[in-house]
Amino acid sequence: MTRPRTLYEKIWDAHVVEQRPDGTALIFIDRHLVHEVTSPQAFAGLRASGRTVRRPDLTLAVPDHNVPTTPRKDAAGNRLPIADPESAAQLAALEQNAPEYGIRYIDAVAAEQGIVHVVGPEQGFSLPGATIVCGDSHTACHGGIGALAFGIGTSEVEHVLATQTLLLQPSKTMEVRVDGNVGPGVSAKDIILHITGTIGAAGGTGHVIEYTGSAIRALSIEGRLTISNMAIEGGARAGLIAPDEKTFAYLKGRPYAPRGADWDAAVAYWQSLVTDPGATYDKVVVIDAADIAPSVTWGTSPEDVVPITGTVPDPAHFADPSKQAAAAKSLAYMGLEPGTRMQDIAVENIFIGSCTNSRIEDMRAAAAVLKGRKKAANVKWAIVVPGSGLVKAQAEAEGLDRIFIDAGLEWREPGCSACLAMNPDKVPAGERCASTSNRNFVGRQGPGARTHLVSPAMAAAAAVTGRLTDVRELMG
Amino acid sequence: MTPLHQVEGRAIPLGLKNIDTDVIIPAHWLKTTTREGMGRGAFESLRADPDNLFDRPEYRQAPILIAGDNFGCGSSREHAAWALGDLGIRVVIAPSYSDIFSGNAVKNGILPVVLPQAAIDRLMEVATTDPVRVDLEHQTVTTPFQDRFTFEIDPFRKMCLMEGLDEISLTEKSEAAIAAYEQRLDAARPWMRPAALMS
Numbered sequence: 114m115t116r117p118r119t120l121y122e123k124i125w126d127a128h129v130v131e132q133r134p135d136g137t138a139l140i141f142i143d144r145h146l147v148h149e150v151t152s153p154q155a156f157a158g159l160r161a162s163g164r165t166v167r168r169p170d171l172t173l174a175v176p177d178h179n180v181p182t183t184p185r186k187d188a189a190g191n192r193l194p195i196a197d198p199e200s201a202a203q204l205a206a207l208e209q210n211a212p213e214y215g216i217r218y219i220d221a222v223a224a225e226q227g228i229v230h231v232v233g234p235e236q237g238f239s240l241p242g243a244t245i246v247c248g249d250s251h252t253a254c255h256g257g258i259g260a261l262a263f264g265i266g267t268s269e270v271e272h273v274l275a276t277q278t279l280l281l282q283p284s285k286t287m288e289v290r291v292d293g294n295v296g297p298g299v300s301a302k303d304i305i306l307h308i309t310g311t312i313g314a315a316g317g318t319g320h321v322i323e324y325t326g327s328a329i330r331a332l333s334i335e336g337r338l339t340i341s342n343m344a345i346e347g348g349a350r351a352g353l354i355a356p357d358e359k360t361f362a363y364l365k366g367r368p369y370a371p372r373g374a375d376w377d378a379a380v381a382y383w384q385s386l387v388t389d390p391g392a393t394y395d396k397v398v399v400i401d402a403a404d405i406a407p408s409v410t411w412g413t414s415p416e417d418v419v420p421i422t423g424t425v426p427d428p429a430h431f432a433d434p435s436k437q438a439a440a441a442k443s444l445a446y447m448g449l450e451p452g453t454r455m456q457d458i459a460v461e462n463i464f465i466g467s468c469t470n471s472r473i474e475d476m477r478a479a480a481a482v483l484k485g486r487k488k489a490a491n492v493k494w495a496i497v498v499p500g501s502g503l504v505k506a507q508a509e510a511e512g513l514d515r516i517f518i519d520a521g522l523e524w525r526e527p528g529c530s531a532c533l534a535m536n537p538d539k540v541p542a543g544e545r546c547a548s549t550s551n552r553n554f555v556g557r558q559g560p561g562a563r564t565h566l567v568s569p570a571m572a573a574a575a576a577v578t579g580r581l582t583d584v585r586e587l588m589g
Numbered sequence: 590m591t592p593l594h595q596v597e598g599r600a601i602p603l604g605l606k607n608i609d610t611d612v613i614i615p616a617h618w619l620k621t622t623t624r625e626g627m628g629r630g631a632f633e634s635l636r637a638d639p640d641n642l643f644d645r646p647e648y649r650q651a652p653i654l655i656a657g658d659n660f661g662c663g664s665s666r667e668h669a670a671w672a673l674g675d676l677g678i679r680v681v682i683a684p685s686y687s688d689i690f691s692g693n694a695v696k697n698g699i700l701p702v703v704l705p706q707a708a709i710d711r712l713m714e715v716a717t718t719d720p721v722r723v724d725l726e727h728q729t730v731t732t733p734f735q736d737r738f739t740f741e742i743d744p745f746r747k748m749c750l751m752e753g754l755d756e757i758s759l760t761e762k763s764e765a766a767i768a769a770y771e772q773r774l775d776a777a778r779p780w781m782r783p784a785a786l787m788s
Binding site: 137150151167179199200202203238252264269272318346376382438439534555557560 | 623633693
């Protein structure tokens with residue numbers, strides 16, 4: 114009889130190549146996703162040392178951060194060049210490196226192109242129980258299907274390319290259990306914003322968070338990917354949600370997923386990927402789903418969360434002196450006064466997209482609010498950026514693109530877009546954006562840009578009224 | 590990687606909590622295919638203030654940075670470590686770090702020292718006028734005023750920093766174990782090979 118183990122411990126144990134006496138272990142990496150921003154220096158390192166990619170078959174490359182979200186082909190179907198020379202050079206580097214090392218590459222004009230964390234699960238490349246890495250902190254996302262997935266730096270990208278392993282210290286485990294049912298207008302994004310506000314931006318540091326409870330189980334796979342995506346905003350390098358029948362149904366038939374008898378064997382294995390009764394976590398946080406309102410951030414840390422019905426907090430009311438100082442700085446940057454009702458804050462920009470909220474369900478949620486409505490006159494820039502070409506095609510098949518365009522929003526090509534101010538999609542200095550992305554850091558959406566993180570439905574509601582809005586007021 | 594034993598010099602008393610890697614190096618500086626020159630973009634939003642700490646003469650080339658809780662949170666960009674290194678920083682002292690940042694720092698020869706807030710507060714005070722000394726071998730931070738703080742560090746990280754080790758070469762010594770694992774994996778979970786690549 115083996116001792117009861119958490120889901121994290123089971124996945125860890127299944128990937129130990131070599132246990133070291135100092136407590137570290139060499140861990141096998143099942144899947145490596147590569148994008149254009151954090152890989153060029155890793156490939157340069159391989160080249161300089163004469164190394165090769167050990168397992169190109171376990172590696173998938175796709176550009177996402179730098180690609181503009183404007184049309185990529187002209188009327189004749191010819192590929193348009195990327196105007197920014199540095200972005201073009203990064204893309205060119207990936208385009209050259211991938212085939213040189215035998216790595217499968219989804220190019221910028223392929224139908225399957227998209228944000229790497231949308232593409233992985235969508236292609237069935239990401240699988241439950243797998244170890245998945247990518248040079249991007251939102252790799253935590255893939256935990257939504259029960260994979261142990263985490264972001265790595267470029268030195269580690271090179272290490273995985275060369276050896277298909279990483280030398281790691283085991284993490285501590287943390288359970289975040291959300292019990293009960295959420296109310297109307299409350300989405301997966303509101304749940305994870307509420308969790309981040311509750312545990313703090315460093316609440317999960319050193320831990321892998323497993324999200325459990327009936328409110329998590331009730332979520333679709335898209336919703337679970339949204340939750341796990343933002344594990345990193347709570348400090349946890351990885352999030353996990355145990356796979357179940359919904360997960361298997363989501364993955365079945367996807368291009369890289371197992372087929373036939375292999376599929377049955379895989380499902381049998383995946384069904385064992387649950388935390389055993391009696392297993393203990395190092396830390397447990399319990400949240401009542403009924404306490405979660407549609408949520409919004411007021412500051413420059415993702416822990417700065419209030420319900421949309423709330424007000425901008427007074428920094429003096431925080432117990433921790435360093436938080437008082439940080440909050441005062443945040444409010445100065447955000448141009449907000451304590452006591453202001455969140456719903457009175459006007460927004461000039463709307464961004465619906467990012468690896469957090471750009472899947473088909475997110476598109477549907479935003480469209481449901483925007484249907485038959487128009488964006489407010491004070492909203493200058495409002496874009497909807499699907500997470501992949503396949504999400505885009507699906508949304509168009511459902512007529513969602515028409516709803517967005519009729520409401521006065523722009524319907525774009527897939528990519529990371531305005532999440533991170535790396536491509537042409539940026540929020541102007543001093544302006545506000547109701548954004549479905551994951552980070553409200555200083556300058557994240559552009560120098561001086563002021564970000565309020567919200568769900569897709571809440572971003573759509575803000576587009577309609579021109580201010581942060583309780584989406585429940587617009588629900589029929 | 591340059592080995593690190595002792596570092597002594599001025600320490601920049603930054604001290605803020607939740608300094609994210611977008612603040613350390615904004616995304617537009619990431620559009621490069623090399624590791625060099627990141628220091629120019631380091632802390633760009635803070636350095637927009639002409640009176641910022643980083644550009645004061647006494648802190649130019651300072652080898653130590655003192656920060657608040659959760660330093661290096663957010664994006665996994667190793668460019669943050671490259672930017673700090675390019676500024677000349679070899680040691681960061683903070684109460685806590687994001688997991689990804691502290692790993693990236695060590696891989697670039699930068700020591701992330703963890704000390705409690707009370708020690709940080711004292712060092713912030715000293716740093717306004719005097720140098721700070723960090724000794725990795727003895728795991729101490731000391732000041733000219735007899736302050737002496739000891740810190741913990743993972744032994745493997747300590748060895749990597751002190752010897753300036755290349756981790757890939759180290760892992761390559763485990764080639765036989767990796768190959769054996771791959772064989773076991775193929776036998777136990779053959780379906781883990783991506784289906785679309787097998788046809």
